[in-house]
Amino acid sequence: MIPSCFSFDYAEARSKFLAATRDAGLEVTSIQNEAVKGPRDADLYTDVVRIGPSDAPATLLFMSGTHGVEGFCGSGAQVEFLKTLKDREIPTDVQVVLIHAINPHGFAWLRRVNEDNVDLNRNFVDHSKPHPANPNYEILKDVIAPKDISDEALKAANATLRAFSDEHGPVALQAAASCGQYTHDDGVYYGGTFDTWSNRTFRQIVNDTCSQSKAVALIDFHTGLGPYGYGEMIIEVGPEDPAYDRAKGWWGDSVKSTVSGESVSAHLNGTIDGTLPEMLSNAEVTAGAIEFGTRPSNEVFRALRKDNWLHALGDPLSLEAKPIKKEIRAAFYPDTDDWKQMIVARGREVIDQAMAGLSADAKRL
Numbered sequence: 001m002i003p004s005c006f007s008f009d010y011a012e013a014r015s016k017f018l019a020a021t022r023d024a025g026l027e028v029t030s031i032q033n034e035a036v037k038g039p040r041d042a043d044l045y046t047d048v049v050r051i052g053p054s055d056a057p058a059t060l061l062f063m064s065g066t067h068g069v070e071g072f073c074g075s076g077a078q079v080e081f082l083k084t085l086k087d088r089e090i091p092t093d094v095q096v097v098l099i100h101a102i103n104p105h106g107f108a109w110l111r112r113v114n115e116d117n118v119d120l121n122r123n124f125v126d127h128s129k130p131h132p133a134n135p136n137y138e139i140l141k142d143v144i145a146p147k148d149i150s151d152e153a154l155k156a157a158n159a160t161l162r163a164f165s166d167e168h169g170p171v172a173l174q175a176a177a178s179c180g181q182y183t184h185d186d187g188v189y190y191g192g193t194f195d196t197w198s199n200r201t202f203r204q205i206v207n208d209t210c211s212q213s214k215a216v217a218l219i220d221f222h223t224g225l226g227p228y229g230y231g232e233m234i235i236e237v238g239p240e241d242p243a244y245d246r247a248k249g250w251w252g253d254s255v256k257s258t259v260s261g262e263s264v265s266a267h268l269n270g271t272i273d274g275t276l277p278e279m280l281s282n283a284e285v286t287a288g289a290i291e292f293g294t295r296p297s298n299e300v301f302r303a304l305r306k307d308n309w310l311h312a313l314g315d316p317l318s319l320e321a322k323p324i325k326k327e328i329r330a331a332f333y334p335d336t337d338d339w340k341q342m343i344v345a346r347g348r349e350v351i352d353q354a355m356a357g358l359s360a361d362a363k364r365l
């Protein structure tokens with residue numbers, strides 16, 4: 001049953017999510033991104049389902065597709081959650097909000113970024129202030145996001161990146177490439193210069209669903225980092241923040257903080273997790289991303305760079321796009337039964353732990 005919860009493309013993922021919602025007797029709120037379309041002129045939506053009392057003292061936000069193409073993973077977990085809802089014990093003081101495909105354009109076009117080439121999980125900064133600087137990206141931009149993606153050119157670019165890593169260390173290289181940059185809209189991990197549609201939509205959903213809650217948690221499903229099928233729970237607060245102890249209390253020592261350098265991820269600028277506590281200043285917020293491994297990191301990075309080139313300099317509708325799209329889909333979505341089983345098992349674990357933790361917090365607060 002589990003593999004059948006996962007999909008071939010965004011359209012199928014959305015229809016499975018809507019069908020599972022209907023079968024569970026729940027209402028869906030569909031928010032269309034009217035400015036853009038998917039392949040074959042398809043309409044694009046973020047879909048939201050609320051489970052449990054809307055005035056609950058605690059809310060769990062369970063989200064997929066922040067990084068478009070990574071949405072296959074979270075969507076499958078959400079569909080499985082809906083299909084098994086009748087057998088689950090959800091605490092009566094917890095509302096669960098499923099947010100399906102918060103970046104539907106990236107999901108539909110098999111891109112990590114959105115319609116503006118923006119990485120949504122770098123976009124949550126105050127755009128009226130100077131953007132975070134990333135001087136090492138400036139130095140390395142032509143080799144991180146090369147204008148020539150032939151094998152020879154990528155080999156030469158990789159040699160330059162290796163030399164940087166030898167001199168400054170692999171952590172510095174990972175941060176340069178992935179922590180976010182706000183200066184090159186044709187580059188990778190670009191954070192943008194305005195609040196994107198998905199950013200505004202997420203804020204609206206949080207506003208509509210969480211304002212009653214004293215305790216709020218977010219689990220945002222991601223893929224592409226770490227060992228195959230393993231799900232690392234990542235938080236972006238250090239031990240000085242009360243959310244750090246809460247997260248460790250709920251999810252145990254498997255929680256890794258980007259602040260203390262424990263995580264497979266670099267510490268990032270402009271993330272959803274980092275912003276949610278500011279958006280809900282009257283609630284106790286515990287926000288985490290669950291990051292599932294797919295392919296070796298060099299393969300994931302190569303797929304990202306080729307896809308970036310395709311949309312910046314190539315033609316996503318041409319024949320040459322086909323192998324690039326196949327490669328990026330495989331890099332973020334293994335599409336194998338064992339991987340899907342691992343996603344659902346680990347996803348269930350962290351969701352159940354968060355609901356239990358929230359319920360305890362709701363009684364205390």
Ligand SMILES: [Zn+2]
Nearest residue numbers: 067070222223
């Ligand atoms: Zn991601």
